[in-house]
Amino acid sequence: MDPKTLVAELGNNARVAARQLAAAPVAVRNQALAAIGAAISDHRTGLLEANQKDLERGRSTGLDPALLDRLELTPARIDDLLLSLEQVASLADPVGAMDDVRTMDSGIRVGKMRVPLGVVGMIYESRPNVTVEAASLCLKSGNAVILRGGSEAIDSNRFLGALIESGLEQAGLDKSAVQVVQVTDRAVVGALIAAPEAVDVIIPRGGKGLIERVAADARVPVIKHLDVFATSTSMTAPTPRWPAIALNAKTQRYGTCNTMETLLVSQGMQSLLPGLVDALQQRGVELRGCPRSRKIAPAIAIDATEEDWGTEYLAPILSIRVVDDLEDAMEHIARYGSGHTESIVTEHHGRAMRFLREVDSSSVMVNASTRFADGFEYGLGAEIGISTDKFHARGPVGLEGLTSQKYVVFGEGHVRS
Amino acid sequence: MDPKTLVAELGNNARVAARQLAAAPVAVRNQALAAIGAAISDHRTGLLEANQKDLERGRSTGLDPALLDRLELTPARIDDLLLSLEQVASLADPVGAMDDVRTMDSGIRVGKMRVPLGVVGMIYESRPNVTVEAASLCLKSGNAVILRGGSEAIDSNRFLGALIESGLEQAGLDKSAVQVVQVTDRAVVGALIAAPEAVDVIIPRGGKGLIERVAADARVPVIKHLDVFATSTSMTAPTPRWPAIALNAKTQRYGTCNTMETLLVSQGMQSLLPGLVDALQQRGVELRGCPRSRKIAPAIAIDATEEDWGTEYLAPILSIRVVDDLEDAMEHIARYGSGHTESIVTEHHGRAMRFLREVDSSSVMVNASTRFADGFEYGLGAEIGISTDKFHARGPVGLEGLTSQKYVVFGEGHVRS
Numbered sequence: 001m002d003p004k005t006l007v008a009e010l011g012n013n014a015r016v017a018a019r020q021l022a023a024a025p026v027a028v029r030n031q032a033l034a035a036i037g038a039a040i041s042d043h044r045t046g047l048l049e050a051n052q053k054d055l056e057r058g059r060s061t062g063l064d065p066a067l068l069d070r071l072e073l074t075p076a077r078i079d080d081l082l083l084s085l086e087q088v089a090s091l092a093d094p095v096g097a098m099d100d101v102r103t104m105d106s107g108i109r110v111g112k113m114r115v116p117l118g119v120v121g122m123i124y125e126s127r128p129n130v131t132v133e134a135a136s137l138c139l140k141s142g143n144a145v146i147l148r149g150g151s152e153a154i155d156s157n158r159f160l161g162a163l164i165e166s167g168l169e170q171a172g173l174d175k176s177a178v179q180v181v182q183v184t185d186r187a188v189v190g191a192l193i194a195a196p197e198a199v200d201v202i203i204p205r206g207g208k209g210l211i212e213r214v215a216a217d218a219r220v221p222v223i224k225h226l227d228v229f230a231t232s233t234s235m236t237a238p239t240p241r242w243p244a245i246a247l248n249a250k251t252q253r254y255g256t257c258n259t260m261e262t263l264l265v266s267q268g269m270q271s272l273l274p275g276l277v278d279a280l281q282q283r284g285v286e287l288r289g290c291p292r293s294r295k296i297a298p299a300i301a302i303d304a305t306e307e308d309w310g311t312e313y314l315a316p317i318l319s320i321r322v323v324d325d326l327e328d329a330m331e332h333i334a335r336y337g338s339g340h341t342e343s344i345v346t347e348h349h350g351r352a353m354r355f356l357r358e359v360d361s362s363s364v365m366v367n368a369s370t371r372f373a374d375g376f377e378y379g380l381g382a383e384i385g386i387s388t389d390k391f392h393a394r395g396p397v398g399l400e401g402l403t404s405q406k407y408v409v410f411g412e413g414h415v416r417s
Numbered sequence: 418m419d420p421k422t423l424v425a426e427l428g429n430n431a432r433v434a435a436r437q438l439a440a441a442p443v444a445v446r447n448q449a450l451a452a453i454g455a456a457i458s459d460h461r462t463g464l465l466e467a468n469q470k471d472l473e474r475g476r477s478t479g480l481d482p483a484l485l486d487r488l489e490l491t492p493a494r495i496d497d498l499l500l501s502l503e504q505v506a507s508l509a510d511p512v513g514a515m516d517d518v519r520t521m522d523s524g525i526r527v528g529k530m531r532v533p534l535g536v537v538g539m540i541y542e543s544r545p546n547v548t549v550e551a552a553s554l555c556l557k558s559g560n561a562v563i564l565r566g567g568s569e570a571i572d573s574n575r576f577l578g579a580l581i582e583s584g585l586e587q588a589g590l591d592k593s594a595v596q597v598v599q600v601t602d603r604a605v606v607g608a609l610i611a612a613p614e615a616v617d618v619i620i621p622r623g624g625k626g627l628i629e630r631v632a633a634d635a636r637v638p639v640i641k642h643l644d645v646f647a648t649s650t651s652m653t654a655p656t657p658r659w660p661a662i663a664l665n666a667k668t669q670r671y672g673t674c675n676t677m678e679t680l681l682v683s684q685g686m687q688s689l690l691p692g693l694v695d696a697l698q699q700r701g702v703e704l705r706g707c708p709r710s711r712k713i714a715p716a717i718a719i720d721a722t723e724e725d726w727g728t729e730y731l732a733p734i735l736s737i738r739v740v741d742d743l744e745d746a747m748e749h750i751a752r753y754g755s756g757h758t759e760s761i762v763t764e765h766h767g768r769a770m771r772f773l774r775e776v777d778s779s780s781v782m783v784n785a786s787t788r789f790a791d792g793f794e795y796g797l798g799a800e801i802g803i804s805t806d807k808f809h810a811r812g813p814v815g816l817e818g819l820t821s822q823k824y825v826v827f828g829e830g831h832v833r834s
Contacts, residue, residue: 019751024773096774102796108785110795110817112801113773117807200807221638221808241830248832334436343826356530356825357513368525368828377833378527378824379519390617391638392809395824407795407812408773409760411785413658415665416794 002192004182011148011198012174014119022116022175026093028171029139036167037085040132044078044161047190050159058152070126073154081132084382088136091381094399095142098408108414112405116142120402121192121199122384123148123205123214128156133205135164135178137384141402144200145176150190150206151184158182195217201396203385223397229266241367242269242345243276246371251283255314257352257372257386258341262309262319264329265293271320273297277320283309285316292322309336326351333359339388341365341373362388362395420608423600428615430593431536435561437591439533439559443510445588446556448633453584454502457549460580461495467576468545475569487543487568500547501799505553508798511816512559512802515825520754521803529822533559537819538609538616539630539769539801541566542623551620552581552595556803558819561594561732563616565609567623568601575599579582611674612637620802620814640804640814658784659686663784665758674803675758675790679726679736681746682710685737690714702733715778726753750776756805758782758790779805779812 001009040047046174051073055345058068064290094114102109120143122134131147134305149157161180168175181188190342193202202222204214211224216224223367249260265273275288277297289300308331323329333342343365344355364374373395375383380398387393393401418428438446457464468490475485485674509529518528539551548564555562566574578597585592598605610619610631619633620640628641666677682690694704694714705715705725717737725736726749740746750759760782761772769783780790790812792800797815804810810818 018774019777023771024553104794104796105787106794108789108794113781115774115777115807118777192721212832216636219633220808237464245830246830252444252833297700354440357532358436360535361823362746363824363826364530365826366828368826368831369833370524371833372523372826372828372831373824377521377523377525379521384669389638390532390821392821394821404807404809406812407780407790408777409780409782409785409789411662411783413662414789415661415783416788 003185003187004195006181007189007191007195007198007243008183010179011195013174013179014144014146014198017177018116018142020140021177022095022118022142024142024173026095028173029142030170030393032139032168032173032177033089033136034167035170036132036136037082038165039163039167040078040085040160041082043159044075047078047156047159047163048075050155051080053155054128054153057155063152067126067152071128071156073128077129081129084133085136085212087381088348089376091140092138094403097172099405101408101410103153105417106414109410111207111408111410113267113408114400115402115406117402117404118143118200118329119198120274121202121220122146122150123189123192123202123204123206123210124154125150125210128153128160130181130205131157131160132164133382134384135160137382137399137402139177141399144404146179146181146192148181151186151290154184184268189214190217193222195196196220205385221392222389223385223393223401239347240346242272243253243279245343245345245367245369247277247279247283249319249371250280250285251316252369252371254316257312258370259314260318260343260370261311261313262321264332264335265320265322266326266329267322267324270296273320274299280318283316285318287318287320289320290322291383293320296322297404310338312338326354330355333361337361340386341370343370344369353386360390362386418482420424420602421612423598423605423832424608424612424615427596427598427609427610428536428585430591431561431563431596431615434591435533435781436558438556438561438594440558441590443512445590446559446675449556449585449588449590449594450506450553452584453549453581454499454582456580456587457495457502457577460576461492464495464576465490465492465516466574467572470572470798471570472546474572480569484539484543484569488545488573488745490545490573494546498546501555504823505557508557508693508816510557512818516822518827523831523833524828526826526827528827530815531820532657532823534819534821535560535617537562538565538619538637539563539608540609540623540627542567542627543570545570545577547622548574548597550579550799551801553814554799556594558567558816560819562607563597563598565598565606567830568603571601578604590788604711606631607634611636611637613637614640622796622802637807638809639803640810640818641806656762656764659689659698660760662702662760662786663693664696666788667697667702667735669786669788673735673788674729675787675789676731677735677760678728678730679738679753681738681749683740683742683746687713689736691715691716693715698734700733702735703781704735704737706737707739710737713739728754729755744773747772747775750778754778757803758787760785760787777807779803783793825828 097114099112103109124130164178165175204211275296277299287300288302288304294300304319339361341363342359342361356364375396383396385397514531516529520526541547550798581595582592618638621628691714694716704717705719705721711717721736737823756778758780759776773781792813802814
């Protein structure tokens with residue numbers, strides 16, 4: 001089947017399922033989540049075998065070891081999947097929730113009702129976990145979803161797709177509520193992101209290349225996150241909190257998108273810099289600094305280049321810059337930041353509030369490690385992605401980001417005069 | 418200057434102004450609104466003269482009389498503009514408002530702060546009022562705006578642009594916070610909607626052709642509304658409310674997007690149809706009906722075609738269809754509706770709630786005229802457009818639709834473990 005015809009068919013199926021799903025009581029949606037969990041639990045061996053095929057093919061075609069690691073399903077990872085299904089089932093139902101109902105001068109009552117977006121198109125790489133996580137969040141929020149995973153995970157994804165289908169059918173839901181694209185033809189991605197009649201929103205997850213390509217060619221709205229992190233520190237007097245927060249932000253994990261990549265140091269903080277540099281180096285972090293920072297802490301052995309300020313290392317590397325004041329720090333962030341997360345360490349309330357208000361990032365923090373920028377830590381229960389856009393959803397996207405609000409009006413025969 | 422260079426320059430100016438505006442206290446933004454109002458009030462004669470030039474050029478080039486009417490500024494319309502500036506100034510400040518602040522298990526406090534979108538690109542036709550309305554809503558919500566009105570209104574828009582500039586300067590704000598595109602080259606529209614670095618969102622207002630073109634070619638998010646209206650009625654027993662609501666929805670104004678274009682009649686309501694048909698015809702409304710409706714009310718002289726169910730007449734024409742039940746009505750709406758506004762007249766609570774929940778439109782009403790679907794009637798103070806999309810904003814878009822929410826995190830030295 002040619003890609004456009006396939007996408008049209010997937011879209012038609014999804015539209016029908018989406019209407020049924022939006023009207024389904026939360027008990028039925030939760031029942032589907034439980035049935036999917038039971039199906040996965042009952043077919044662990046089969047799932048691991050399917051995954052093994054992907055891994056063998058990956059090894060024989062020389063897939064990058066990091067990608068192989070993300071591709072692998074282990075008994076522990078399957079346990080995590082089952083747990084996440086339970087957690088999503090336990091979240092409050094967002095669909096149909098009513099807000100802000102007020103009586104207007106005309107006498108009508110106006111409010112907002114939360115409703116599903118419709119059909120979500122998910123484009124991702126490697127991790128078969130995403131198949132289940134995305135399916136569960138979409139089901140809970142009343143959305144149908146079309147899942148297009150990477151070709152390297154096709155056997156795992158097909159197997160999971162069949163289990164999800166059986167779970168949906170057990171709960172009496174249309175099996176097209178979750179459709180795993182069965183072919184690996186890349187042209188399907190191009191057709192999917194250009195089909196507003198088939199999908200209402202595209203969520204790409206994976207490498208920068210994938211996300212940029214999807215964003216550039218999409219004809220439907222995209223929830224995307226791109227790039228790098230910065231942590232900014234500015235304070236009048238040294239505070240003992242600072243080094244511990246900075247250490248955690250950089251070294252707690254290196255490969256995550258909420259890891260600190262740049263450290264801005266105010267003049268008032270200089271006395272604490274050498275100690276922090278020492279601690280970072282003990283953990284094997286390579287430091288690249290501006291001239292002023294290297295003067296204060298000569299242990300910083302490498303000059304930071306212009307490129308360093310805009311780089312997401314995803315590695316034990318940190319760029320360090322001394323700034324004059326809060327203004328200078330915010331200027332740096334506006335120029336080089338990715339709009340993902342920035343944190344300030346300060347005891348000064350006014351400065352903290354200015355930073356919170358004026359820094360234009362999806363998460364802005366005071367006296368906390370950037371590693372907290374995460375759907376679970378924010379109480380969303382789970383996240384389907386992190387948005388660095390300002391439109392629709394910003395930051396970790398959970399059930400609320402997968403829904404919209406429509407206006408509802410209650411009259412008693414009211415007419416407009 | 419070539420269009421791309423011009424848009425890049427407008428974008429750079431707007432970005433600088435947007436940062437200043439987002440940080441400006443609401444008192445300063447309100448002061449700018451007052452100063453713009455004063456400038457317009459002081460230069461009424463000049464404004465009417467500039468508008469006269471547009472009107473004369475329009476008449477000599479044979480501009481459609483309806484467009485000429487929309488193009489015209491009268492002393493009364495200027496009074497309305499001044500009033501709307503005052504109303505926008507009196508609205509609550511959306512910028513910086515914090516929501517949902519909760520303490521998480523880790524001890525951090527997480528909330529959401531409302532922030533401007535950044536730079537709005539407004540593309541519109543004819544009505545110079547939009548220049549002032551859009552500028553005022555964007556200023557109030559902390560957004561910079563690039564205004565690209567129609568070439569037919571260029572003299573009025575240039576004049577208003579200069580008055581707005583002087584108002585901004587009097588309040589100490591960057592005059593690039595509101596930029597009126599000074600050239601009429603159509604290629605500027607193409608460049609603007611393809612420049613995510615210059616604008617964060619595009620809002621087109623005007624004819625269907627303009628909006629469809631913008632939506633198809635845009636590289637940035639678009640808040641748009643397209644097409645037609647339906648009112649659905651379904652009830653077990655006839656209710657005297659129904660004819661009055663239907664009459665109001667169709668005949669209170671013919672040219673607005675919240676005017677009823679299709680009337681669905683449940684079987685239980687048939688006895689009231691002939692009376693309603695009579696009342697509509699007395700007001701000169703042409704009726705086009707399905708076979709069943711024509712049998713019940715033979716005064717319906719014209720057969721409705723398939724095309725009628727999806728047509729926005731913007732005229733004294735109404736299509737009428739008899740439906741079997743609520744299911745049938747919702748099926749019709751899902752198939753032919755535009756997703757703008759649907760209203761049901763019923764005394765049955767369960768049916769009303771099903772309709773509210775399952776009909777997928779930006780406004781869904783019970784026992785009220787569709788003519789209420791409007792930013793003022795919903796208490797938004799003013800609207801910059803009506804969105805029929807599900808992404809970001811749905812229905813009338815006011816200050817909230819021009820903003821987004823970012824996550825804010827308060828720690829006291831918290832690190833992630």
